[in-house]
Amino acid sequence: MRNRADRLLVLGYHNVESTWFWPNRPGAGIATFARQMRVLHRIANVVPLEDALDALAAGHPLPPRAVALTFDDGYRDNLELAAPVLRGYGMPATIYLVPGFLAGEQHAWWERLGWAVRRARGRRLRLAGHELLLGDDGNVAALRAVEALVKRMTHDERMKAVEQLVEDLRPRGEYRADELFLDWDDARGLAPAGMTVGSHTLAHAILGRETAADQRVDLRESRRLLQRELGAEVATLAYPNGTRADYDDATFAAAREAGYSHALTAWGGAVPAGASPYEITRTMVSTSTGAARFAAKILKQLA
Template structure:
């Protein structure tokens, strides 16, 4: 099958808009940066709905020049309160990948919980699994949070939750983290549905490759079923939590397919073409507070590939 000119898709992914414990930023920087990013995408690319574009790509149908899809992960509340109004203002489609366990408070946003415990630690240093982490200064706390988060990504969900509890005990934070501090609930997700397509980001935001094949299938099938029943959406597209090659396996791909997903997106950078595997869609993660810095090279590559004509 000959690929039509313009049949390339750039998928971009954001998480939060404004700063959080895990993704700190100056107040207002995220909203200003995202507004600049969306304005430039509107002017220089053709923003397309992700699900339809992936189906067109897989079928060999041409996409518009410099086709770009916008996505958000996890269900941060400011996707509803800040991102959605910007998308409506610019008339841009987007997809939000939601975690049912976060919506109903049965899952832990462990990355935010850990970062909050480190940022608010009474302890000045801790020793965990044979390594000492200094948490006296902002720089030390940032380094410790990054190193601990990376270590926890290597654990399955049960061991990770236990590790977060253990680390919280060692850090002795001055305040507890509550998932409602940053994340939407089901009522807010229903409101978001009016502004964005809905996809699945798994049931509990487990790193899927760390779970058994049976657990993965149960997780993905349950997550999609809950999104369908409670939001009246099909949720055909899945986003793998974390999304690197270490975070999904052939068993994950099989589970995604058996759960009824038509495609799954990763966090592997690059453009998508007709031959891109349907369950390994390339996606570039963005930081809103960086404004246009992260977009410049991507857009230069898009123009070089698809030409300057519209």
């Protein structure tokens, strides 16, 4: 393997343990994550994201096989479960937070939808001219089909559509999925736990679906709120959903105007020297991937 000092592999996680949208066996997620981190500690050098990006931009060498760790959305288990594992290896990470989730003012629509689908009494869904029938496969197919449809909408349209779907599904029990996420008090414990904070927009809007004016307000205000409430500099942004279709030139301009030094996608491989600061690529990973497959994926990206 070549010891490349001019590239950085950024890994992106979401949740660690099972959620309504990403179900898993209890305890399986953190067990797999711990094995993944043991492998990563052995085969790579985990570095602080912001320092590494600044070094790349300045043409300074990175350690060989440099990797940065990130987490999106602000799941509570990032702090309670992942952070202690990382601290044991002395590995830093950056977590991308949504002020609307931290304040309890916005639902994570995918978890609310996952809860409603998995607890549904209703069996038929109608959305944007499509009709879906819940089946016997744990409703995974229907959930992924609905996810794809609502991601094409603006944020306001998406939230209204999800609430209508919840009403149609008539789920059993009480909705408590918001408890999966950090609140402001929890978030103040991230820095002592070794995690740097970045912005993931005000309410998890898919930026490319929004107007240029709304993007400017969103990115400015999300950074302002995080800095005010957490008392720390917020230098980087991660685009929600993060495919090439989920941001545009207006997004780049809004991120620059709001004062972010870099913005991260949710696609792509290692970041080379000279990469566009507002299109920093990431390799997305999860705790459903076994340690051997995880290691093979990392080594391939670092080769």
